[in-house]
Amino acid sequence: xxxxxxxxxxxxxxxxxxxxxxxxxxxxxxxxxxxxxxxxxxxxxxxxxxxxxxxxxxxxxxxxxxxxxxxxxxxxxxxxxxxxxxxxxxxxxxxxxxxxxxxxxxxxxxxxxxxxxxxxxxxxxxxxxxxxxxxxxxxxxxxxxxxxxxxxxxxxxxxxxxxxxxxxxxxxxxxxxxxxxxxxxxxxxxxxxxxxxxxxxxxxxxxxxxxxxxxxxxxxxxxxxxxxxxxxxxxxxxxxxxxxxxxxxxxxxxxxxxxxxxxxxxxxxxxxxxxxxxxxxxxxxxxxxxxxxxxxxxxxxxxxxxxxxxxxxxxxxxxxxxxxxxxxxxxxxxxxx
Ligand code: KG4
Ligand code: ZN
Numbered sequence: 001x002x003x004x005x006x007x008x009x010x011x012x013x014x015x016x017x018x019x020x021x022x023x024x025x026x027x028x029x030x031x032x033x034x035x036x037x038x039x040x041x042x043x044x045x046x047x048x049x050x051x052x053x054x055x056x057x058x059x060x061x062x063x064x065x066x067x068x069x070x071x072x073x074x075x076x077x078x079x080x081x082x083x084x085x086x087x088x089x090x091x092x093x094x095x096x097x098x099x100x101x102x103x104x105x106x107x108x109x110x111x112x113x114x115x116x117x118x119x120x121x122x123x124x125x126x127x128x129x130x131x132x133x134x135x136x137x138x139x140x141x142x143x144x145x146x147x148x149x150x151x152x153x154x155x156x157x158x159x160x161x162x163x164x165x166x167x168x169x170x171x172x173x174x175x176x177x178x179x180x181x182x183x184x185x186x187x188x189x190x191x192x193x194x195x196x197x198x199x200x201x202x203x204x205x206x207x208x209x210x211x212x213x214x215x216x217x218x219x220x221x222x223x224x225x226x227x228x229x230x231x232x233x234x235x236x237x238x239x240x241x242x243x244x245x246x247x248x249x250x251x252x253x254x255x256x257x258x259x260x261x262x263x264x265x266x267x268x269x270x271x272x273x274x275x276x277x278x279x280x281x282x283x284x285x286x287x288x289x290x291x292x293x294x295x296x297x298x299x300x301x302x303x304x305x306x307x308x309x310x311x312x313x314x315x316x317x318x319x320x321x322x323x324x325x326x327x328x329x330x331x332x333x334x335x336x337x
Contacts, residue, residue: 080315158208
């Protein structure tokens with residue numbers, strides 16, 4: 001392949017998913033995701049275990065992606081990898097593999113910021129957002145409103161001061177004795193419940209920022225008080241509790257997103273990250289699209305939670321810019337845009 005139609009091999013290992021994707025001139029030909037179920041037993045991701053499982057998964061995932069794409073490793077032009085942010089031990093597995101692969105086969109090495117990649121996942125689909133657009137990036141570790149001026153020119157205009165939206169889902173689920181990660185389960189039960197059954201306080205945070213730590217504590221105290229009156233309160237009301245918690249989180253997220261859209265005069269609005277898989281959030285955004293004349297971009301489910309296809313698309317655009325890194329590159333647990 002020549003340089004204007006690059007073939008990118010992409011590796012994502014920032015948290016608990018080992019994922020390998022291949023793109024051929026920006027078309028995703030494989031997106032292999034090896035989920036790590038081991039963490040379900042512990043109520044959260046155990047970093048030490050995550051890095052060990054990445055180590056076991058990475059070579060089979062690479063072979064599988066090459067096999068699905070029917071591509072020989074020699075045909076690859078660039079090797080893209082998540083440099084950060086994420087768990088250091090997990091990142092190290094992907095970064096080390098990418099460096100070794102690029103060195104052994106003399107390929108270009110491309111570093112990708114995981115949060116930028118979540119946003120750039122919107123460039124996988126045919127219907128792509130126009131610059132500038134706003135992206136609400138909501139994952140297990142981040143909650144950000146990002147002004148996206150160009151592929152790699154992004155500005156965080158609002159973010160959480162403490163917990164992320166995904167943590168609010170996961171920590172609530174833990175209080176409700178649901179296994180990790182709780183977000184998808186809260187979503188599932190919420191579909192059967194009344195979102196107005198219980199009210200939780202909406203945090204009043206200045207500007208375009210968020211806070212979820214007080215919200216989580218309010219839920220904890222609410223449930224503790226209810227259980228004193230009725231020990232079976234959670235089991236009897238699980239659907240209504242989940243629907244009400246989800247509704248409050250969506251309210252919190254969208255109030256600031258609407259404020260940002262007005263402040264910046266932007267109507268192209270995207271969501272990204274694991275929490276963008278939430279059916280209530282997706283539905284509410286579609287309603288806002290009609291109400292406010294927004295053009296809303298919601299990723300396919302497979303591109304919401306962590307995946308290497310988003311690393312491949314980010315890698316593709318960096319390849320076109322010839323934005324490569326050397327063998328001295330190292331993982332970064334914290335990484336700014
Ligand atoms: O982006 P992601 O896969 O990993 C990080 O980079 O953190 O996001 C994972 C987060 C978890 O907190 C998980 O509970 C949440 O996304 N999540 C959901 C749903 N699916 C995943 N939260 C609410 N509703 C969902 N359907
Ligand atoms: Zn993520």
